Amino acid sequence: xxxxxxxxxxxxxxxxxxxxxxxxxxKGHSHVYWYRQLPEEGLKFMVYLQKENIIDESxxxxxxxxxxxxxxxxxxxRIQQVVRGDSAAYFCASSPRTENYGYTFGSGTRLTVV
Amino acid sequence: xxxxxxxPAALSVPEGENLVLNCSFTDSAIYNLQWFRQDPGKGLxxxxxxxxxxxxxxxxRLNASLDxxxxxxxxxxxxxxPGDSATYLCAVxxxxSSYKLIFGSGTRLLVRP
Numbered sequence: 034x035x036x037x038x039x040x041x042x043x044x045x046x047x048x049x050x051x052x053x054x055x056x057x058x059x060k061g062h063s064h065v066y067w068y069r070q071l072p073e074e075g076l077k078f079m080v081y082l083q084k085e086n087i088i089d090e091s092x093x094x095x096x097x098x099x100x101x102x103x104x105x106x107x108x109x110x111r112i113q114q115v116v117r118g119d120s121a122a123y124f125c126a127s128s129p130r131t132e133n134y135g136y137t138f139g140s141g142t143r144l145t146v147v
Numbered sequence: 148x149x150x151x152x153x154x155p156a157a158l159s160v161p162e163g164e165n166l167v168l169n170c171s172f173t174d175s176a177i178y179n180l181q182w183f184r185q186d187p188g189k190g191l192x193x194x195x196x197x198x199x200x201x202x203x204x205x206x207x208r209l210n211a212s213l214d215x216x217x218x219x220x221x222x223x224x225x226x227x228x229p230g231d232s233a234t235y236l237c238a239v240x241x242x243x244s245s246y247k248l249i250f251g252s253g254t255r256l257l258v259r260p
Contacts (some may be wrong), residue, residue, distance in 0.1 A: 056241040064246060066247075066248070066258075068248075068250075073237070074252070075251065075253060076236070076238075077249045077250075077251040078247050078248070078249070081245055081246065081247060088245060089245040089247065114160065123243065124191065126248070128246065130232075131218075133178075133179075134196075134198040135179065135181045135193055135240075136181065136193070136200040136238075136248055137193065138183075138190050138192075138193075139190060140190035140192045141189075143188075144163060
């Protein structure tokens with residue numbers, strides 16, 4: 034079991050470009066969460082997805098950000114027209130279909146907007 | 148709205164000391180509480196998971212307690228080592244349909260040789 038896989042580990046984008054972050058959950062995990070960690074700050078919830086469904090996107094900025102978890106393939110967090118303030122570490126976590134288990138986090142994608 | 152607070156924000160101790168990290172939360176309607184470790188520039192490693200019906204969990208030199216009614220958890224680290232230096236985060240799983248983890252801002256620990 035390879036754990037939660039995120040790629041790329043580091044991503045550099047110029048202002049105005051698009052960033053696509055990928056997350057493959059642990060085998061058997063059907064819940065995927067995205068969190069953002071700004072420099073020197075804690076982790077903030079962005080979005081919760083199950084296969085083909087967005088369950089809770091209350092932490093996602095209303096513009097430029099979108100997320101999906103298709104039937105096949107990884108979950109994608111997409112940031113359009115990136116700005117310097119989007120520079121952060123983006124973490125994905127997965128959990129099984131029950132509240133009795135904890136989250137398992139990936140190693141994160143560190144986005145730098147130049 | 149659930150708020151999670153960790154005290155102290157930073158801690159520096161000599162090697163060998165026993166230490167306690169504190170976590171408090173405002174809403175006791177949680178499924179569980181999880182302690183994580185984060186090394187600089189790295190991801191999160193789960194240390195201990197305590198279900199809401201449990202009082203404590205132990206793993207090696209780590210012991211975590213949970214008092215749900217008072218909204219408190221402590222992480223006890225025995226015989227600290229320089230390799231324990233990291234940021235320690237606590238997070239609670241909200242008892243609602245979103246299964247959302249709410250994090251504290253962490254305690255940055257430095258264990259001096």
